[in-house]
Amino acid sequence: MKALIFAAGLGERMRPLTDTTPKPLLRAGGKPLIAWHLERLAAAGVREVVINTSWLAAQFPVALGDGAGFGLRICYSDEGPVPRETGGGMLQALAWLGEAPFLAVNGDVWTDVDFASLPREPRGDAHLVMVDNPGHHPQGDFVLLPDGRLREDGGPRLTFSGIGVYRPGVLQGWREVIGDVAGVDETPPRFRLAPLLRAAMRRDAASGEHHRGAWTDVGTPERLRQLDDALA
Template sequence: MVIPCSKSHCSPACTIQPSASASNRRWKIANQDLTPVRAGVDVKRIERAVVLAAGLGTRLKWLTTERPKALMRVHGEPVIAHVIRRLVAQGVREIAVNAHHHAEQLQRYLGDGSAFGCHVVISHEPSLLDSGGGVKQALALLPGDGPVAVWNADVLSDIDVQALAGAWSQQGAMIALVANPDHHPHGDFGLEHGRVVADGSPRYTFAGVSVWDAGVFEAYGAGDAFSLTVPMRRLIAAGDCSGKLHHGEWFDIGRPRDLLRASRHQGR
């Protein structure tokens, strides 16, 4: 599963403005195979997102000793810049980024998000809150009360959060799933008629991108440390977790070879 664990600086002059280059176009929305919206469902656009960037990046070894994993470069640009630009291109305007390891570097690089065309706030975690606790804390920093997208900072993909929301019942959560990568051959969940199930075959891997009813996190206390899989599995048991298999581009930047593979793909 690619949910972050619980647990050199880039200059602000880095290229972070939206680009019409061929390499950037490859990250445009490609996956349109989405279940039609149910009749009568009032679809709310996703305008808020939490980017999970607090992990220590231990699988990247020496590359993250002096910088956060989210500032590792893919084809000359930090991973988190690709993620934020992707969200902004889809209409997200309010983004909270959780940070722990070298949090000050992320703060300096991202600033207030204006260079990306959005508003960014850093949710600093002096003690790691794990992925679910990180979302809980970050939500308190975002305006509004609508649904929220959650995107792992080490995932590069052309997944479209607005399309996920459009195929969602607006209850519980909607998660993107992908075919199992080599490093996770047994997958995480099954998928039956658009509902995520704990068992079942075939099994798929959680893609690290999801859309949530923010009210789900009200059941947890401020400062609680818990994995995102805790509310996810609760929703699955209740039949309130929808899922969609993504057939487009997807890279989990967890190891040095993954970073190299994504950079080569982006540079083609």
């Protein structure tokens, strides 16, 4: 299985830290956030990783190289000065990811999720790791049914962790699903993945699991400090 790490965001909520360093390269526990993912992916048997980049993109190859130091082969999907959002970034990365299911993870989260435990062949187009709602996101995102299916509503919501296994088919018909919003007519297009995930739920093609271990959305300098203290 190959993997995609989303690392193209501007990190605006993390400024001034991200004025000179892209958020996934900020350090916690003595190493860049993205390095924790790379180590766990390698331990799970992943050998090829695509990292999408935009803000301060040139720093990633300098910091991570070609992946050999992690036992991986890293390809960089440079999106230019304007990030393509999660959907557009995934669409562009398919040129490297190929036609098989792949794992994708946000570069600005920290977690102890065992990537090896995630399904290599999701039963639908997407299998999402859900977590308890953090204090900064109490409303949650999606409903996880007892049989593992995901829904937009119909019960208490959990928060999407930013970790999932996808089939390329999750992007099929993306233009019709996304509609006429800003960015879709750009080359390459810019659009979010969330509407496609909701569309997959409506056609019963999205499953999930509840991770009850450690997970942090490192979205602010304070959360980064708290994570660094905990890992230390």
